[in-house]
Amino acid sequence: MASLPYSWSITTTSSPFVTRPSHILINAKRSNRFQVSCEQNQKGSTKSDDTSHGKIDRRNVLLGMGGLYSAANLVSASPAVATPLAAPDFTKCTKGTNLNTSQPLDVDCCPPVATKIIDYKLPPVTKMRFRPAAHLVTEEYVAKYEKAVELMKALPADDPRNFMQQANVHCAYCNLTYEQVGDSDLKIQIHNSWHFYPWHRWYLYFYERILGKLIDDPTFGLPFWNWDNPKGMAMPAMFVKPSSPLFNARRNQNHLPPAVTDLAYSGTTQSVDTTQIISNNLTVMYNEMVRNVQNLEDFYGARYNTGTQPDPGPGTVERGSHAVLHVWVGEATSSGEDMGNFYSCGRESLFFCHHTNVDRLWTIWRDLRGSKTKDFVDSDWLNASYLFYDENAQLVRVKVADTLDQQKMGYEFQKVDTPWLKNRPAASAKKSKIATTTAAPSVDTSTFPVKLDKVVKVLVPRPQKSRSKKDKEKEEELLVIEGIEVDTAKFVKFDVFVNDEDDNPNALDKAEYAGCFSQVPHKNSSLSKTKIRLGLSELLEDLDVEDDEKILISLVPKAGGDDITIGGIKIIYAS
Numbered sequence: 395m396a397s398l399p400y401s402w403s404i405t406t407t408s409s410p411f412v413t414r415p416s417h418i419l420i421n422a423k424r425s426n427r428f429q430v431s432c433e434q435n436q437k438g439s440t441k442s443d444d445t446s447h448g449k450i451d452r453r454n455v456l457l458g459m460g461g462l463y464s465a466a467n468l469v470s471a472s473p474a475v476a477t478p479l480a481a482p483d484f485t486k487c488t489k490g491t492n493l494n495t496s497q498p499l500d501v502d503c504c505p506p507v508a509t510k511i512i513d514y515k516l517p518p519v520t521k522m523r524f525r526p527a528a529h530l531v532t533e534e535y536v537a538k539y540e541k542a543v544e545l546m547k548a549l550p551a552d553d554p555r556n557f558m559q560q561a562n563v564h565c566a567y568c569n570l571t572y573e574q575v576g577d578s579d580l581k582i583q584i585h586n587s588w589h590f591y592p593w594h595r596w597y598l599y600f601y602e603r604i605l606g607k608l609i610d611d612p613t614f615g616l617p618f619w620n621w622d623n624p625k626g627m628a629m630p631a632m633f634v635k636p637s638s639p640l641f642n643a644r645r646n647q648n649h650l651p652p653a654v655t656d657l658a659y660s661g662t663t664q665s666v667d668t669t670q671i672i673s674n675n676l677t678v679m680y681n682e683m684v685r686n687v688q689n690l691e692d693f694y695g696a697r698y699n700t701g702t703q704p705d706p707g708p709g710t711v712e713r714g715s716h717a718v719l720h721v722w723v724g725e726a727t728s729s730g731e732d733m734g735n736f737y738s739c740g741r742e743s744l745f746f747c748h749h750t751n752v753d754r755l756w757t758i759w760r761d762l763r764g765s766k767t768k769d770f771v772d773s774d775w776l777n778a779s780y781l782f783y784d785e786n787a788q789l790v791r792v793k794v795a796d797t798l799d800q801q802k803m804g805y806e807f808q809k810v811d812t813p814w815l816k817n818r819p820a821a822s823a824k825k826s827k828i829a830t831t832t833a834a835p836s837v838d839t840s841t842f843p844v845k846l847d848k849v850v851k852v853l854v855p856r857p858q859k860s861r862s863k864k865d866k867e868k869e870e871e872l873l874v875i876e877g878i879e880v881d882t883a884k885f886v887k888f889d890v891f892v893n894d895e896d897d898n899p900n901a902l903d904k905a906e907y908a909g910c911f912s913q914v915p916h917k918n919s920s921l922s923k924t925k926i927r928l929g930l931s932e933l934l935e936d937l938d939v940e941d942d943e944k945i946l947i948s949l950v951p952k953a954g955g956d957d958i959t960i961g962g963i964k965i966i967y968a969s
């Protein structure tokens with residue numbers, strides 16, 4: 395954003411963190427507040443363009459500062475505050491509603507209410523917890539972990555540290571059971587947004603400390619399912635022994651070991667050979683961790699604050715390997731319990747192993763950034779807060795800012811290879827001519843919205859071409875697929891290809907494969923509207939089509955296409 399005029403008269407938040415002018419909020423009463431947003435209008439995905447809430451668009455401000463001054467006058471001299479997502483009020487937890495039928499859900503995941511909430515301070519670290527790769531653990535470790543889970547299951551049912559209570563923590567934060575504090579019209583959903591990594595990091599943190607306390611081992615760390623490495627791609631052995639407390643019968647029986655994790659899974663087990671699956675997996679990981687994530691938002695997910703509609707947009711790992719693996723593990727039914735549905739996945743010990751790997755991938759990604767910015771500096775992110783019960787059953791309020799130093803959180807991961815890191819896929823057709831010969835319509839003449847009940851091909855114009863190295867370093871070229879409407883109760887997935895000539899939807903190990911969108915089903919059926927962004931700069935280099943004016947985009951439905959509508963596609967440049 396351009397620097398502001400000196401006469402800018404609004405005080406910014408007193409947060410210790412840098413607050414960009416784009417997040418200034420003048421807050422008087424909820425019904426009378428004005429937000430200056432740097433984001434484009436995203437009807438349905440945020441409320442920032444909703445004049446009924448008194449908010450105004452940044453572009454209007456830039457067009458005429460007078461608009462803002464009069465707005466400022468209206469709300470008098472009240473101090474500005476940020477609007478990070480606030481921790482939920484447990485006393486207002488509801489069962490959640492099936493928004494399609496308006497019926498309450500048949501599951502109650504509301505946590506016990508406590509009168510006292512403690513602002514959590516990370517305790518001094520005396521001993522580091524060690525998180526091992528699940529396929530490399532010793533028998534002794536497994537015995538310890540089993541004992542801890544057994545004790546957790548044996549706690550009184552109303553103890554917030556009890557196994558089912560812990561499972562319900564996840565359910566409550568994802569099933570739209572909490573209203574947003576400060577905007578009771580909207581619900582809290584910590585998925586499909588920039589809360590994904592920090593919220594799950596806290597969830598694992600307390601889960602691990604509860605287990606460690608139960609076996610009196612302050613070094614106990616959760617194992618990670620190393621599904622990004624061929625050596626760890628099968629379900630880890632400790633979870634599939636029927637006599638173990640880590641066992642869960644509600645799993646897809648076709649996916650028990652030695653089946654290899656399919657990160658491109660589409661809901662039906664296909665007869666793709668293992669070599670192809672592994673090769674696909676490594677490409678998926680490379681895309682999610684390297685190629686598609688030049689910008690923070692693309693890795694973390696989109697901004698989500700008080701006043702934002704749920705599901706503004708998931709990051710690469712969240713909507714890809716992470717979501718797909720949930721569904722791959724769960725029962726082969728449409729609701730996919732336990733792991734394949736957000737309300738029940740916390741009942742599956744393998745869930746925590748899965749998410750410990752997601753947490754590890756976050757750490758790896760931050761390390762890979764080197765000198766580049768690793769985290770948002772927005773106070774709306776850093777000051778966002780959540781509530782959890784700690785290992786002493788005390789209700790604590792935690793902040794995103796405290797998740798960013800893993801040393802201070804007191805745990806480390808076993809070091810293993812990251813074979814995807816050097817796995818930059820080659821193009822299957824260099825200098826493809828398909829964009830000039832195709833009969834596919836251009837995005838401006840074809841009709842959006844379009845239903846993904848079949849493959850949709852469309853030519854998308856590039857506002858800039860032949861960009862210099864410097865331009866590319868400054869701004870990533872991004873394919874934006876917006877207005878993605880899905881029923882949140884369904885598993886849906888589609889893949890995106892650029893200038894793809896061979897049209898083999900099972901081979902993802904090529905530069906033409908741009909990425910995917912997939913969603914883990916929820917219990918609360920509702921219509922969600924979201925967007926994804928896919929990094930194109932490196933992909934177009936690899937296809938050698940940087941001078942082309944248009945690219946051919948194929949959207950290939952893989953699961954639940956009937957339930958996916960796409961609102962539009964465009965190319966933007968952003969940093």
Ligand code: C2O
Nearest residue numbers: 564585716720749
């Ligand atoms: Cu909160 Cu993998 O989900």
